[in-house]
Amino acid sequence: MSAPAAGWERRVEVVLGVAASLILLAMMLLTFVDVVARYVVNRPVRGAFEVTELMLLVLIFAGLPLVSFTDEHALMDFIDRLLGRRAQRWLEGAVQVLCGALMLLLAWIVWLKADRIWAYRDATDVLRIVYGPFVYFMAVTIGLAGVIHLYKAVELTRAGARR
Amino acid sequence: MIEGLVGLAAMMVIAFLRVPIAYAMGIVGIVGYAYMRDWNWLVASAMVQTKIYETGRNYTLSVVPLFILMGSFVTRAGMSEELFRAAYTFIGHLRGGLAMATVWASAGFGGICGSSIATTATMAKVAYPSMKRFGYADQLAAGTVAGAGTLGIMIPPSTIMVIYGVFTETNIGKLFMAGILPGILGAILLCLAIVCTTWRHPTWGPRGPRSSWAERGRALKDVWAVAVLFLFVMGGIYGGLFTATEGAGMGAMGALAFAVSRRALTWRTLYDALLESARTTAMLFVILIGALIFAEFVNITTMPKDLTTFVSRFAVHPIMVVAAICAIYVVLGTAMEELSMVLLTMPVFFPVIVHLGFDPIWFGIIIVCVVEIGLISPPVGMNMFVLKTLLPEVSTGTVFRGVMPFMWADVIRLAILVAFPIISLWLPRMMR
Numbered sequence: 001m002s003a004p005a006a007g008w009e010r011r012v013e014v015v016l017g018v019a020a021s022l023i024l025l026a027m028m029l030l031t032f033v034d035v036v037a038r039y040v041v042n043r044p045v046r047g048a049f050e051v052t053e054l055m056l057l058v059l060i061f062a063g064l065p066l067v068s069f070t071d072e073h074a075l076m077d078f079i080d081r082l083l084g085r086r087a088q089r090w091l092e093g094a095v096q097v098l099c100g101a102l103m104l105l106l107a108w109i110v111w112l113k114a115d116r117i118w119a120y121r122d123a124t125d126v127l128r129i130v131y132g133p134f135v136y137f138m139a140v141t142i143g144l145a146g147v148i149h150l151y152k153a154v155e156l157t158r159a160g161a162r163r
Numbered sequence: 164m165i166e167g168l169v170g171l172a173a174m175m176v177i178a179f180l181r182v183p184i185a186y187a188m189g190i191v192g193i194v195g196y197a198y199m200r201d202w203n204w205l206v207a208s209a210m211v212q213t214k215i216y217e218t219g220r221n222y223t224l225s226v227v228p229l230f231i232l233m234g235s236f237v238t239r240a241g242m243s244e245e246l247f248r249a250a251y252t253f254i255g256h257l258r259g260g261l262a263m264a265t266v267w268a269s270a271g272f273g274g275i276c277g278s279s280i281a282t283t284a285t286m287a288k289v290a291y292p293s294m295k296r297f298g299y300a301d302q303l304a305a306g307t308v309a310g311a312g313t314l315g316i317m318i319p320p321s322t323i324m325v326i327y328g329v330f331t332e333t334n335i336g337k338l339f340m341a342g343i344l345p346g347i348l349g350a351i352l353l354c355l356a357i358v359c360t361t362w363r364h365p366t367w368g369p370r371g372p373r374s375s376w377a378e379r380g381r382a383l384k385d386v387w388a389v390a391v392l393f394l395f396v397m398g399g400i401y402g403g404l405f406t407a408t409e410g411a412g413m414g415a416m417g418a419l420a421f422a423v424s425r426r427a428l429t430w431r432t433l434y435d436a437l438l439e440s441a442r443t444t445a446m447l448f449v450i451l452i453g454a455l456i457f458a459e460f461v462n463i464t465t466m467p468k469d470l471t472t473f474v475s476r477f478a479v480h481p482i483m484v485v486a487a488i489c490a491i492y493v494v495l496g497t498a499m500e501e502l503s504m505v506l507l508t509m510p511v512f513f514p515v516i517v518h519l520g521f522d523p524i525w526f527g528i529i530i531v532c533v534v535e536i537g538l539i540s541p542p543v544g545m546n547m548f549v550l551k552t553l554l555p556e557v558s559t560g561t562v563f564r565g566v567m568p569f570m571w572a573d574v575i576r577l578a579i580l581v582a583f584p585i586i587s588l589w590l591p592r593m594m595r
Contacts, residue, residue, distance in 0.1 A: 020445075021437035024228055028419070031229065031412025035405055049222055052408075057219040059228060063445025072446050073183030074500040078542075080181075095181050102186055106211065113212040138219060 012144070013069060020062040027055045047127040054124075057134055061141040068099075068145040071152075089160055096153035103146030111139040167466025167511070170195045174457065174507070184503040185453035192456035199463050214455045218448065222408065223329055228444040229411030230320045233396075234276035235436040236418035240427045242389050243285040246271045247293070249382040252374035259361035259368035261297055262307040263354045265290040269311035270350045271386070273318035274393040275418065277325070279538055283312025283546045287553045300367035303360055305557045306565025309546045310353055313535035313573070318346035319397055320411065323502060323531055326451060328407075330458075330506060331513055333523045335407040336400045337591035341524050342531065343397075344586050349535070349576050356572040392417050401594060447502065454506030461510040470511060471518045481519040485581055488512050489533055493574075496537025501545070504537070505530055521584075528587040532580055536573045539566045 034048040067073060080088055118132030170191050177187040189211075197207035218224070250264035250271070257263065265286060272282050287308050294304035316323050319339035328335035361368040374382075396414040399405050405413065422428045428436075461467065474484055495504050516526045538546045541563045550562055580586060 017438050017441070020441035021434055024232060024437050024441050024444075027225060028229060028232060028412050028415045031225075031409055032416040035409050035413055039404075052225050053220040053222050056221070056225045056228070059441055060219055060445050060448045063441045064449060066442050067446045067449065070442070072442060073185060074446070074450060074503055075181055075183045076178050076499065076543075077181055078498070079179060091181055098182060099186055102190060106189075106215070109208045109212055110215055112208075113216060134220075135216065138215065142215075 009069070013066065016062045016066055016141075020059055020066070023055050023059045023062070027052060027059070030055075047124070050124040050127055050129065054129065054134055058137065061138045064141055065144040065148055068103075068148045086160075089156055093153045093156040093160075096149045096156065100146045100149030100153065103142055103149060107139050107143030107146055110135065110142055114139050164464070164466050164469040166195065166199065167461055167464040167469075170457075170460060170464070171507075171511075178499075183449075184500055184507075185450040188450075188453035188457035188503070188507060192453070192458075192460045195460035196456075196463065199460065210459050211456060214459065215452055218452050218455060221329070223335075224448075224451075226325050226335065226408040226411045227322065227447060228440060229408065229415050230277045230322060230325065231443050232436070232440040233320070233411060233415040233418045234278050234281050235440045236415060236422045236428075237272075237275045237392075238281050238285050239432050239436055240418065240422035240425050242275070242386070243268060243272055243289045245382070245385040246389060247286070247289050249379075249386045251293075251371070252379045252382045255371035256373035258365065258370055259303070259357040260371055261290070261294045261299060262303055262357045262361075262368055265294070265307050266311040266314070266350050266353045266357070269308075270314045270318055270346060271389060273315040273346065274397075275320075275389055275414070276315055277320040277322040279313050279315040279535070279546060280549050282315030283309060283549050284553060286312060287550055291554060297371055298369050300364065301557050301561050302565035303357070303364075303367045304565070305550060305554065305562045306567070306569055307353075307357065309539050309544070309550050309562060309566045310356070310569025310572070311350075312546050312549075313538050314346055314349055314353075317342050317349055317528075317531050317535060319343065320414070321531065322447070323505070323534055324527060325407070326447065326502065327505065327509075327527045327530060330451075330454070330509055331523055331527070333527055334591075336410075337524050337594060338527050339397065339407070340401055340590040340594055341528050341587045343590055345528055345532065345576070345580055348579065348586060349532075349573070352572040352576050353569055356568040360568050388421055392421065403594075450500075450503050450506065454503065454509075457507065458510040467511055467514040471515050474515055474519065481521070482581065484515065484519060485521070485529070488516075489529065489577060489581070492530070492533040493536055493540070496533060497540045498543055499537075501534040501537045505534060522588060524591055525584045525587045529577070529580060532573065532577045536570060536577065539570055539573070 030045065030048055030052060034045045038044040083091065114132060114135035117135050122131045123129055174187050174191040177190060178184045193207050193211055196210055197204050200206045246268040247264060250267040251261060254260045254263050268290065269282050269286050272285060276282055291304055291308055319342050321339065321342060324338040324342060325335055327333065328338050357368065392414065395417060396410045399413065400407055400410040492504065517523065538544050547562050547566065551559055
C-alpha cells in the first residue's frame with residue numbers, strides 16, 4: 001500500500017540529490033577556474049564570488065530535506081534506553097510532528113521574506129542575479145523537510161497500528 | 164542572567180527528548196528572543212529570516228562543503244593503505260609498532276581530510292585487519308584506531324576549525340596553522356600511550372618484521388601525492404596565495420584528480436562522494452543556523468555580560484576560568500554531539516575568553532582538543548560508534564577499555580596546550 005508513496009519519495013530524493021551534487025561539483029570547478037584564471041591569465045572570473053554564494057544556498061537547502069529524509073540530524077538518544085518500545089515510538093512520532101510543525105512555520109516565515117525580496121527585485125551587485133527565486137526555493141525545501149517529518153510521523157503510527 | 168540559564172536548560176531538556184539538537188536550539192532561540200522583546204513575534208521572525216538567509220549565502224562558509232568534498236574524494240582514493248604501509252616500514256618492528264604506525268598514518272590522513280569520523284572509518288578498514296593478523300589484542304587495536312582517528316580534526320584541514328572560525332570571526336587560515344604542532348604533539352602522546360600499554364602487556368602488541376631501507380624508500384614513494392596535496396593546500400593558504408575557501412576548492416580539485424589518476428573513481432562513486440558531502444554539509448548548516456538563532460537570543464540576555472563581570476569581580480586567575488570551561492566541555496562532551504556543544508556554548512564562553520585577553524586562535528585549538536576527547540569518551544563518543552559499526556565483532560566494552568589510555572593522552576595534551584599557548588600560536592604568528 002505504500003508503493004506509490006515510495007515512488008514519489010524516491011523521485012524527490014533523486015532530484016534533490018542530483019541537484020545538490022551538481023551544484024557542489026560546479027562550486028569546486030568554479031573556485032578552481034577562478035584561482036587558475038587569476039594567476040595564469042591574470043583575470044579572475046567576473047562575479048564568481050556571488051555565484052558561489054548562491055550555489056552554497058542551493059546546496060544547503062537542497063540537502064536539508066535529504067537529511068530529514070535519511071534521519072541524519074544529530075540528536076541525543078539515550079532516552080530510548082529508559083523507555084519501552086511503545087513509548088519510544090510515541091515519543092519519536094511526537095518529535096517528528098514537532099519538527100514538521102517547526103519547519104512548516106519556518107517555511108512560511110522565509111516565504112514572507114521571499115515575497116519582500118522579490119517585490120524589491122533585490123539583485124547581486126556584479127551580475128545582477130535576482131535573489132527572489134532563490135529565497136522562494138529555500139522556503140519550498142524547508143517546507144518539504146516539514147512535510148517529510150510529518151510523513152514520518154504518519155508512517156510511525158501506521159507501523160504501530162499494523163502491529 | 165536567569166533567562167539565559169533557563170534557555171540553556173530548556174534547550175537541554177528538549178534535546179534530551181530526542182528532538183534534533185539543531186531544532187532544539189532553534190525553538191528555544193525563537194521563543195527566547197520573542198520573550199526578551201516582550202513577546203514581539205514580528206521581531207523574532209525577522210531575526211530568524213535574517214539568520215537563515217544570511218547563513219545560506221555566506222561566501223566564507225562555502226569553504227565547508229569544499230573541504231568535506233576533498234576529504235570524501237581522498238577517502239575514496241584509498242590513500243590510507245599506502246600511508247599505513249609507509250609508517251609501518253619505519254616503526255613496525257617496534258613493540259606496538261603497528262599501532263604507532265596507525266597513529267602516524269591517521270595523522271597523515273588528517274592532513275588531507277578534515278573529519279575525525281572519516282579518518283577513523285578509513286583507518287579501521289586498513290589498520291585493524293593488519294593488527295589482528297599480527298596477533299594484536301582487540302583492545303589495543305580498536306582503541307588505537309578510535310584514538311588516532313581524532314587527529315583528523317586537529318591537523319588541518321578541519322571542519323570544526325572552519326565553523327569555529329566563522330562563528331567567532333577568527334581567521335581560518337591561522338587556525339589551520341595553529342593546529343599543526345598540537346596535532347604532531349597529539350600523535351607523539353598517543354604513541355607514548357601505546358608504549359605504556361605494551362610495556363604493561365607485552366603480548367598485546369607483538370613486533371613485526373623489520374623493513375629494509377629499500378622497502379622504506381619504495382613505501383615513501385607511494386605517499387608523495389598526499390604530501391604534495393597537503394603542502395599545496397596548506398602552503399597556499401599559509402603563503403597567502405589563496406584564501407581558505409579557494410584552498411578548499413583547489414584541494415578538492417586536486418583530490419579529484421588524484422582519485423581519477425588512481426582509477427579509484429567511477430561515475431557511481433563520484434556521485435556518491437558528491438551526494439554524501441552535500442548531505443553532510445546540509446546537516447552541519449542546520450546545526451549552525453540553529454546555533455546562530457540560539458546565539459541571538461543569548462546575546463540579548465544579560466548572560467554573557469554577567470559572566471564576564473562575575474569573572475572579573477572575583478579576580479579568579481584566568482587559567483582557572485579556562486580550566487573550568489575545559490571541564491564543562493569534557494563533561495558535556497561525554498553526552499552531546501560535539502559541534503552542537505561548541506556552538507551552543509560559544510556565545511556564553513567566547514566573550515569571557517576574549518575579555519580575559521586570551522587569543523581566540525589559541526582558544527580554538529583548545530576547543531578542538533576538547534572535542535577530540537569528547538569523540539572518544541564514553542558513553543557517546545562518536546568515533547567509538549563508527550568503529551562499532553565497522554567492526555561488529557568487537558564489543559563496545561572492549562573499545563571503551565581500549566581507548567582509555569588514549570583519552571588520558573589527550574587530557575595530558577590539553578593540559579600542555581593550556582600551559583604553553585606558544586605551541587599553538589608560534590606558526591600562525593609567523594604568517595603574514
